[in-house]
Amino acid sequence: MQNSNHPIPTVYDVAERAGVSRGTVDRVLYQRGRVSEQSRQKVLRAVEELQYKPNSNASRLARKKEYLFSCIIPQFNEGEYWGEINNGFLEAAALLSERGVRLRLHFYDQTDVKSFLAESNAALDDKPCGIIMNAVFRDEVTLFSQQLDELGLPYAFIDNKIDETHYALYYGVDPYKSGELGAWLLSLRFPPKEIALVRLLRDSSQRADPNRPRRHGFTDYINKHFPDCTVHTVFIDPKDSCSTQKTLEKFFAEHPGIRHIGMTNSRIYLLEKYLSKHPDPERIVVGFDDLRKNLDCVKKGYVSALVTRHIPEQSKLLLTDFAESVISRRAPKRRDHYVHMDILTRMNLDNY
Amino acid sequence: MQNSNHPIPTVYDVAERAGVSRGTVDRVLYQRGRVSEQSRQKVLRAVEELQYKPNSNASRLARKKEYLFSCIIPQFNEGEYWGEINNGFLEAAALLSERGVRLRLHFYDQTDVKSFLAESNAALDDKPCGIIMNAVFRDEVTLFSQQLDELGLPYAFIDNKIDETHYALYYGVDPYKSGELGAWLLSLRFPPKEIALVRLLRDSSQRADPNRPRRHGFTDYINKHFPDCTVHTVFIDPKDSCSTQKTLEKFFAEHPGIRHIGMTNSRIYLLEKYLSKHPDPERIVVGFDDLRKNLDCVKKGYVSALVTRHIPEQSKLLLTDFAESVISRRAPKRRDHYVHMDILTRMNLDNY
DNA sequence: CTGAAAGCGCTAACAA
DNA sequence: TTGTTAGCGCTTTCAG
Numbered sequence: 001m002q003n004s005n006h007p008i009p010t011v012y013d014v015a016e017r018a019g020v021s022r023g024t025v026d027r028v029l030y031q032r033g034r035v036s037e038q039s040r041q042k043v044l045r046a047v048e049e050l051q052y053k054p055n056s057n058a059s060r061l062a063r064k065k066e067y068l069f070s071c072i073i074p075q076f077n078e079g080e081y082w083g084e085i086n087n088g089f090l091e092a093a094a095l096l097s098e099r100g101v102r103l104r105l106h107f108y109d110q111t112d113v114k115s116f117l118a119e120s121n122a123a124l125d126d127k128p129c130g131i132i133m134n135a136v137f138r139d140e141v142t143l144f145s146q147q148l149d150e151l152g153l154p155y156a157f158i159d160n161k162i163d164e165t166h167y168a169l170y171y172g173v174d175p176y177k178s179g180e181l182g183a184w185l186l187s188l189r190f191p192p193k194e195i196a197l198v199r200l201l202r203d204s205s206q207r208a209d210p211n212r213p214r215r216h217g218f219t220d221y222i223n224k225h226f227p228d229c230t231v232h233t234v235f236i237d238p239k240d241s242c243s244t245q246k247t248l249e250k251f252f253a254e255h256p257g258i259r260h261i262g263m264t265n266s267r268i269y270l271l272e273k274y275l276s277k278h279p280d281p282e283r284i285v286v287g288f289d290d291l292r293k294n295l296d297c298v299k300k301g302y303v304s305a306l307v308t309r310h311i312p313e314q315s316k317l318l319l320t321d322f323a324e325s326v327i328s329r330r331a332p333k334r335r336d337h338y339v340h341m342d343i344l345t346r347m348n349l350d351n352y
Numbered sequence: 353m354q355n356s357n358h359p360i361p362t363v364y365d366v367a368e369r370a371g372v373s374r375g376t377v378d379r380v381l382y383q384r385g386r387v388s389e390q391s392r393q394k395v396l397r398a399v400e401e402l403q404y405k406p407n408s409n410a411s412r413l414a415r416k417k418e419y420l421f422s423c424i425i426p427q428f429n430e431g432e433y434w435g436e437i438n439n440g441f442l443e444a445a446a447l448l449s450e451r452g453v454r455l456r457l458h459f460y461d462q463t464d465v466k467s468f469l470a471e472s473n474a475a476l477d478d479k480p481c482g483i484i485m486n487a488v489f490r491d492e493v494t495l496f497s498q499q500l501d502e503l504g505l506p507y508a509f510i511d512n513k514i515d516e517t518h519y520a521l522y523y524g525v526d527p528y529k530s531g532e533l534g535a536w537l538l539s540l541r542f543p544p545k546e547i548a549l550v551r552l553l554r555d556s557s558q559r560a561d562p563n564r565p566r567r568h569g570f571t572d573y574i575n576k577h578f579p580d581c582t583v584h585t586v587f588i589d590p591k592d593s594c595s596t597q598k599t600l601e602k603f604f605a606e607h608p609g610i611r612h613i614g615m616t617n618s619r620i621y622l623l624e625k626y627l628s629k630h631p632d633p634e635r636i637v638v639g640f641d642d643l644r645k646n647l648d649c650v651k652k653g654y655v656s657a658l659v660t661r662h663i664p665e666q667s668k669l670l671l672t673d674f675a676e677s678v679i680s681r682r683a684p685k686r687r688d689h690y691v692h693m694d695i696l697t698r699m700n701l702d703n704y
Numbered sequence: 705c706t707g708a709a710a711g712c713g714c715t716a717a718c719a720a
Numbered sequence: 721t722t723g724t725t726a727g728c729g730c731t732t733t734c735a736g
Contacts, residue, residue, distance in 0.1 A: 010729055021707045026731065034705060056450045058729035061409045061712050098408045174702075181699045189541060340703045343695040347533045348659075350526075352692045362713055373723045378715065386721060410713035413728050 009050040018046035029054070060100060067327055068102045069319065070123035072116070072133040073158070075107040079292050081266050081311065085158060088315030089132075092323075101323045104128065111202075113137050120144045124151075130326045131155040132318065135162045136210055156322045158315055160210055168325065171318040171337040178288065178307050178341050179217020179264055185305045185343065186286040187226060192260040194230045195222060196251070200265055201237045214288070215264040232258070238267060248274040261285045268303055269293035275302040290344065290352060298346055306344040310352070314339050361402040370398035381406070412452060419679055420454045421671065422475035424468070424485040425510070427459040431644050433618050433663065437510060440667030441484075444675075453675045456480065463554075465489050472496045476503075482678045483507040484670065487514045488562055508674045510667055512562060520677065523670040523689040530640065530659050530693050531569025531616055537657045537695065538638040539574070544581045544612040547574060548603070552617055553589045566640070567616040584610070590622060600626040613637045620655055621645035627654040642696065642704060650698055658696040662704070666691050 015022045020039050027035045028043045035043075046052070071089055076082035086105070093103040104126045106119040116137050123131055124147075131148060135141040135157060145165040148155050156169035186192065197218070222229055234251045236244040248271070252258060259282050263271065268287025275285065275297075283304075287294055290308040297303040317337070325332040344352060367374045372391050379387045380395045387395075398404070423441055428434035438457070445455040456478045458471040468489050475483055476499075483500060487493040487509060497517040500507050508521035538544065549570070574581055586603045588596040600623070604610060611634050615623065620639025627637065627649075635656075639646055642660040649655040669689070677684040696704060 011731095012729080022730080023707060023709095023732080024705085027706085030731090032732085036705060039706080055413070055729050057409045057413045058712090059731075061407070061413055061714090062729075062731040064712065064731090177702070184697075184699045338703045340694075341700045342692075343697070343700060345536075345695070347536045348693045348695060350529070350692075351690045360713095363715095364713080374714080375716085375723060375725095376721085379722085382715090384716085388721065391722080407713050410728090411715075413730090414713075414715040416715090416728065 008055075009052045010055070011052075013050055014043065014046045014052050017050060018042040060098075064100075066100045066102055067130075067323060068104060068126060068128040069130045069132060069323065069326075070104045070106060070126045070128040072106045072108060072119050072123050072131065074110045074134070074136065081289060081291065084291070084311035085315040088312030088317075089319050091312060092316040092319035096320065096323050099323070099327065101319075101327075103319070110136050113140055116140055128153070130168075130322055132158055132322065134159045136160075138162060141165075154322075154326060156318060158318050167335075169318060169322050169332050169335060169337070171314045171321075171339060173309055173314075173341055174338045175211075175213035176217035176220075177338075179214040179219075180221040181217075181341055181343070182214075182262060182264065182286050182288060182307045183218045183221035183225075185307065186260050186262050186284055187222070189284060190259075191226055192222070192229045194232065194255060194258045195260040195262060196255070196258050197231050197233050198248075198261065198263045198271065199233055199235050200267065201235050211265050218262060218264050236270060238270060241270070241273060244270060245273055252278070259283050263287050266291055266294070268306070269297050272297050272300075272302055276300075290342075295344070295349060295352070298344060298349055301346060304345065308342055308344055309339045310342070360407075361404045362407070363404075365402055366395065366398045366404050369402060370394040408451075412450075415452075418452045418454055419482075419675060420456060420478060420480040421482045421484060421675065421678075422456045422458060422478045422480040424458045424460060424471050424475050424483065426462045426486070426488065433641055433643065436643070436663035437667045440664030440669075441671050443664060444668040444671035448672065448675050451675070451679065453671075453679075455671070462488050465492055468492055480505070482520075482674055484510055484674065486511045488512075490514060493517075506674075506678060508670060510670050519687075521670060521674050521684050521687060521689070523666045523673075523691060525661055525666075525693055526690045527563075527565035528569035528572075529690075531566040531571075532573040533569075533693055533695070534566075534614060534616065534638050534640060534659045535570045535573035535577075537659065538612050538614050538636055539578060541636060542611075543578055544574070546607060546610045547581060547583045547612040547614060548607070548610050549583050549585050550600075550613065550615045550623065551585055551587050552619065553587050563617050570614060570616050588622060590619060593622070593625065596622060597625055604630070611635050615639050618643055618646070620658070621649050624649050624652075624654055628652075642694075647696070647701060647704070650696060650701055653698060656697065660694050660696055661691045662694070 011022045011025050015025045018025065019042060024035060024039050025043050027033045028040050073085060074082045076086065089103060093101060106123050108119040109115040117140060131153060133141065133155065142162055142165060145155060145162070145167070149166050154168040157167050159172045160175070161167060161170045161172065186195065219231055222231055232255060234247060236247050261283065266289035268285070269291065271285070285303045286305050286307070287303050288307050290306060290311060294303065294306055298306055321332055363374045363377050367377045370377065372395060376387060376391050377395050379385045380392050425437060426434045428438065441455060445453060458475050460471040461467040469492060483505060485493065485507065494514055494517060497507060497514070497519070501518050506520040509519050511524045512527070513519060513522045513524065538547065571583055574583055584607060586599060588599050613635065618641035620637070621643065623637070637655045638657050638659070639655050640659050642658060642663060646655065646658055650658055673684055
C-alpha cells in the first residue's frame, strides 16, 4: 500500500530533502541544542512536504527514557474504594509500560496527617516526572502543591481536588450532583415523607469529611423537592456490626413510617444484615459506589439502586491521560473530567 | 533502579546464559524454524531464570509487520448508530497504529443483500489478518463465515452475532435484556394500563429485523409483569416527519388513556415534535441508544429515560481486543462480551 | 552550529 | 540445526 509510491519517510529522508544531517533534523524536531534559523526553516519545510511522522517505536528504543509517576492515595483493604482506584492505576501502568511509563505507589492513612506528609515527601524522593494524589487534608495538600509548583512538577488529582491549586488534570465525579442523583432515585417511585440518612461514626470523628459535598447534594435535593420531608440521620459504627445492628433496630423501631433509606458513603453493604432481617417490599434503599459487596446487595434485592461509575476506569484514564500529556509535553486537551454517573439496579447489574 | 543490579535482560543475555546464539533464542521464542529439543530447553530455562521479557519496541521496529483488519458494517449518516461504532473503530485504530495495526472499512447497504456480498468480497481482497462484521443478513453472513473458517481467517462480530459460527470475539449488548430493562424503566413509576410501542415502517418492509430480540424482551417483560396491559403498536415513517406527525396525532387521539410510550429502535428522537406539541407531565417515554438527538430529547425533558451503552466504546474495545489476540496469536480470554447497559435520565446526562 | 557514527534490542536472511 | 550479520528508524555523543 504505502510501499509502492510512498515509502514512509524517515529522518533520513527529511535530512536529505532539507540538505542537512539527521542530527540537525532531530535538533529542530525536539528543540535540543541550537540550530540556525535557516536550517530550522529548511527542516520544517521538508517535514511538511514529506508529511514526516516520527516512528515512535524506533524513538523509544533509542531513547530508553523512563517516565516515573508517583501516586499518593489512601490505604485500603481488598475490595474497597481505593483498592479499585489502585487497580485502575495498575491496569494503565501495564498498558503504558512499553512506552516507558513506570509507577510508584504511596499509601497514607486517611486519619493521620503525618502519614500524608511522610508519603508526600517519599513521593518527592522518587524524583518522578509527575504526581497523582487525592485531597483529604486540604491545608497540607495545598501546601504540597505549592511546593510542586515551585519545582515545576506537574500533578493531577483523582476523586477529589482543590480548585485553588494549579493541578494539570482531574478525574472524578461531581460529588454534589451524584448526591442529587441519589436523592432523585430515592424519591422516584413515591414521594418520601421521612428519610433515614445513614452515616458512619468516623465521618465526624475524623478531621476531614470527604463525603460532605455528596451528602449536601443529597439533602439539598430532598429539601428543595420535598420540603415537608424529614431527613433523620443515624450514625453506625463501620467496625462493629453488632452495634450497627442494634442501632438500626432501635432507630427503625422508633420510626416505623420510614420507607426511604439512603447512605452517601460507599458502604451501603453495612446495612445488609438489617435489611435482610426486616424485609419490606415497599422500602427503597439507595447507596453509592460499585464495591463488590454493594453489587451483591443489589443483586439480592436489599438495595434498590446504586449511584456509581466504573471506579477503576477513572484512575486508568487519569494515568493514561496524564502520562500522555507529560510525555508529549503538552497540556491535556481538557483539565477537568467529571465522569459520568451510572445508575445500577438489579435490571442492569450484569456485565458491569 | 533496575540499572544497578538487574539490568533488563536482552536476547543477548538469554543467548549467553543458554550457551546458544541469539538466532536460536529467537527461534524457540517464536517457533520459527526447527530447534533441537536440547537447545529449546536451555533457552526456556534461561528465559525463566532471567525473567526475560522481549522489548516490544525493538521487536516492532525490526519486524516492520503490519496487521490489517477489515470491517464490514452498514452505511450510515453522521450521528447515527453505525457512525458511532465507526468512530470507536477509528479511535482504536489510531491508538493501535504504532503497533502496526491498520484498518480498512467497508460499508454496505442494510437493505441490499448484494451490497453486503460485494463488500464482504472486497474485504477478502484486502488480505486482512482478521475481519470484523455485524450480522444483518443471517444466511449470507453464515456462508461468509464458513468461507473464513476455511481460509483460517479469524473474524469477530460487533453489535449482533450468529451463535452457530466460529467467531473469535463478540461485543454487544444482550438485546433481549436491554428490551426488558427498557420495559422496567417504563413501568417503574406507575403500572401501565396501555402502552404505545412505536415502530419504524421499514422494520417490516426489510428482510432483516435486527430489532426483534430487543422488542421481544420489551413486550415479554410487560406481558409477564402487567398481563392486563395492552401494548399498541404504531408504525411511523422515519423518512417523513409530516406523516409521522399525523400518524401520532391520530393514534393518540384515539387512545387518550396512554401514558407510556416506548420505542425499541434507536430513533426515539423522531417523536420530539409530537411530544413537544403535546406536553404531559404524567407521561413516561423510554427509548434506546445514545445518539446525540436522543440525548437532546432527554435534556429537554421529552424523553424520560434512555437505555444505552457508550456506543463507540464497544467497537473500540472490540478492535483493541481482537488485534491483541491476533498479534499475540492467542485466543481472547473471553469470547462473548455483553456490555453493560446504562440508564440515562436528565439527572445523569452530563459528561456522558 | 552541524555532521558523523555508534548504538538501542530484536529480526530475518544467509552461511555454515 | 545453528551462528552471524546487516539492518529497522531514531537518539545522542563527540568531533569538527
